Amino acid sequence: MRHRFSALGRVARRFPRAHLILSGALIATVSLVAMVPESGESRSERVQTLTLPKHDAGDQLAGLESSRHQQAQPAAPTASVPTLASQPQERWQRLTVKPGDTLSGLLQEHGVTATQVYRLINGHPRLKELTNIRPGESFQISLDSGGELNALRYHPSRIETVEAELDGERWQVAAHTREYLRRTRFADGTIDNSLFLAGHAAGMSDNLTMQLANIFGWDVDFVQDIRQGDRFRVLYEELYLDGEKVGEGNILAAEFWNRGRHLTAYRFQTRSGDTEYLDADGNSMRKAFIRTPVSFTRISSRFNLGRKHPILNRVRAHRGIDYAARSGTPIKAAGNGKVIFAGVKGGYGNVVIIQHGQQYTTLYGHMKGFAKGIRVGSRVNQNQTIGYVGMTGLATGPHLHYEFRVNGTHRDPLTVPLPKARGVDANEKPQFLVQAKRMQSQITMFAEAATLASSNVF
Numbered sequence: 001m002r003h004r005f006s007a008l009g010r011v012a013r014r015f016p017r018a019h020l021i022l023s024g025a026l027i028a029t030v031s032l033v034a035m036v037p038e039s040g041e042s043r044s045e046r047v048q049t050l051t052l053p054k055h056d057a058g059d060q061l062a063g064l065e066s067s068r069h070q071q072a073q074p075a076a077p078t079a080s081v082p083t084l085a086s087q088p089q090e091r092w093q094r095l096t097v098k099p100g101d102t103l104s105g106l107l108q109e110h111g112v113t114a115t116q117v118y119r120l121i122n123g124h125p126r127l128k129e130l131t132n133i134r135p136g137e138s139f140q141i142s143l144d145s146g147g148e149l150n151a152l153r154y155h156p157s158r159i160e161t162v163e164a165e166l167d168g169e170r171w172q173v174a175a176h177t178r179e180y181l182r183r184t185r186f187a188d189g190t191i192d193n194s195l196f197l198a199g200h201a202a203g204m205s206d207n208l209t210m211q212l213a214n215i216f217g218w219d220v221d222f223v224q225d226i227r228q229g230d231r232f233r234v235l236y237e238e239l240y241l242d243g244e245k246v247g248e249g250n251i252l253a254a255e256f257w258n259r260g261r262h263l264t265a266y267r268f269q270t271r272s273g274d275t276e277y278l279d280a281d282g283n284s285m286r287k288a289f290i291r292t293p294v295s296f297t298r299i300s301s302r303f304n305l306g307r308k309h310p311i312l313n314r315v316r317a318h319r320g321i322d323y324a325a326r327s328g329t330p331i332k333a334a335g336n337g338k339v340i341f342a343g344v345k346g347g348y349g350n351v352v353i354i355q356h357g358q359q360y361t362t363l364y365g366h367m368k369g370f371a372k373g374i375r376v377g378s379r380v381n382q383n384q385t386i387g388y389v390g391m392t393g394l395a396t397g398p399h400l401h402y403e404f405r406v407n408g409t410h411r412d413p414l415t416v417p418l419p420k421a422r423g424v425d426a427n428e429k430p431q432f433l434v435q436a437k438r439m440q441s442q443i444t445m446f447a448e449a450a451t452l453a454s455s456n457v458f
């Protein structure tokens, strides 16, 4: 429990001594709540809510492993690295790379032949990595009585150890990864100017603030939508090795108040191993897209970069899909987002462009007119009618011209992989709701402790 004390202790230290007693009482409460399993729940379930799922591709610190027990353990290697028993300790030599050294040169200085070096680095992909070793880094080698290289070990990162041993002609390689100690931290802030400045003021790194912006990026435009007085609360992990902070892990839960809207997000790992941020009801924070933004329709022209334009009568890439439909047929927003353009744009005629999250935009052209309330800055929900099929601009008949862009690049709306946003499966929802509730009460208690510690009421 020491880490939770220190997490709040850090908060408490910022405030006058007179408040420490009260803070202490609250800290104890937080610790106790986190420690005592609620009735009917096993301890391992509880621990799991405080730890992180296994690493996913989005992790800032790739290769992180986590275990459900790590909170209770010191930051020691979980798999003890076996000493190669066949090698007496004194045979190990540590080699440190100096500027200008090559792996081959360095090994040869220590009596390893060029042939042996060649066999070593081609003996296993993990041994090939050794050729990337940089000045200041070191590794250990062991030579047998005949001066032949027969074992080697190095640390590709602070948490990894690679051990290699020559077994006859072949190099056998074992890799071990030790765990970070993860501490749950809390930060809150009110935005005066920008999210990043508020993040800094709250003691958050830019990495953490980016995570926060990405989680809520489908609902909040952090450039346009932010108002003075918007605020946030974040529960996140700090990572430690050997008692030293080495970085941040993931945001576990976050709340955001934006212009009167209150958004919440909880990190959840499904049984299949996917991690996702979900709202309090278990819906994904990332929003899905519908493939076809207009019903009762047929495709009249596909995505085709070499199409001959029917009016211009020359080759002009068709970077979208045309859906022929009766004039006046409602056009739906393909996903939740914000209108960033609504007006006339050359050959497109009446156009609406919607921004979805940070990466995606959709465009709807040749509209007869816009739906009520659709203007730059309007927020739209998936399936909401944004306008009506028409033939404004360069069009031979009524149709919707629909484009889908990912990071500014046109993609075929029919084949582009769309972000999955299923939310939690029904059979995992009860577990999610329990976890979300716990994370929420942790946030609330951290927040109350910080507020009380900073108020002058007592």
Ligand SMILES: [Zn+2]
Pocket: 301, 318, 320, 321, 322, 400, 401, 402
């Ligand atoms: Zn078109």
